[in-house]
Amino acid sequence: MHADPRGVSNAVHQISGAWLGKLDLDLDVRAGRTVLVRQRHIGPLRVQRAFYPEGSACHLYLLHPPGGVVGGDRLEIALDVASGARVLATTPGASKFYRSPGALAISQQRLKVAGGGQLEWFPQENILFPGARLRSETAIELAGDARFIGWEIHSLGRPVIRERFDTGTADFLFNLHREGEPLLRERLRVREGEGLDGPTGLRGLPIVATFIATGASSRDLDAARQSLPDENELLIGLTLMDDLLVARCLAPAVESAHQTFRLLWGILRPRLMGRDACPPRIWST
8 A cells, every 4th residue: 555645545455356445534723724634545535625615614525436335345434523623524426335246335434523623424315226235334422512413314225216125235323422422322224125114114215314413402402393394295303312403304305305404404503513504515516
């Protein structure tokens, strides 16, 4: 593996025909501005540059040029946000997980925020093609009064062509801790179509999504509930656990989940992070 003088790996690793992509980012404050102080990557995961559409806060676009992932591939992202840093991370497009004859695809996110830091984590949706085999793990570690707002959106099949995820496996793990203590730990498993239908499953809706915000109060919960559109096709529920606000959504189309979550973000960001919502420019392209 060769590393250039900036510490960015240019190597592409291929193991037994599968691809390994790793991206390791550290962000800190320099002269009042959040900057990317370290970037290391292996394979097809990288950040080209940081953007500053709102001044000192840093916007990052996490790039995966291949776009698609097959069985055996592994993508790992680690993000470390220092005290005082303000970071918004997103992706330019959906991640596509294709049919696998047996091997799992692994998607792993490790997000760490120091006390006084703020992280907004807004990846585009994961699209699982029928026959895909995916294990997705997101682990978030907060210290002190660190703030986090983020979402995960999964499309089980491609509803636009009425395609169902009736073969394959999906294993979604999400863990949020503060100072080592669990705030939220959950797991969703779908195997060969089991759980896609019925009142105790996903009710036949292909989009399953979760929105998380820390530092919330009952007044923030009320404001979020009042902002929601009255849509019969969208199933959404909001819960407050201590200062953790959780919204869960089932939808017939990914656009409905995106629009609802962006609306929630627009209401909650000023209240929880002290800044008006500033959508990444890439969301409009």
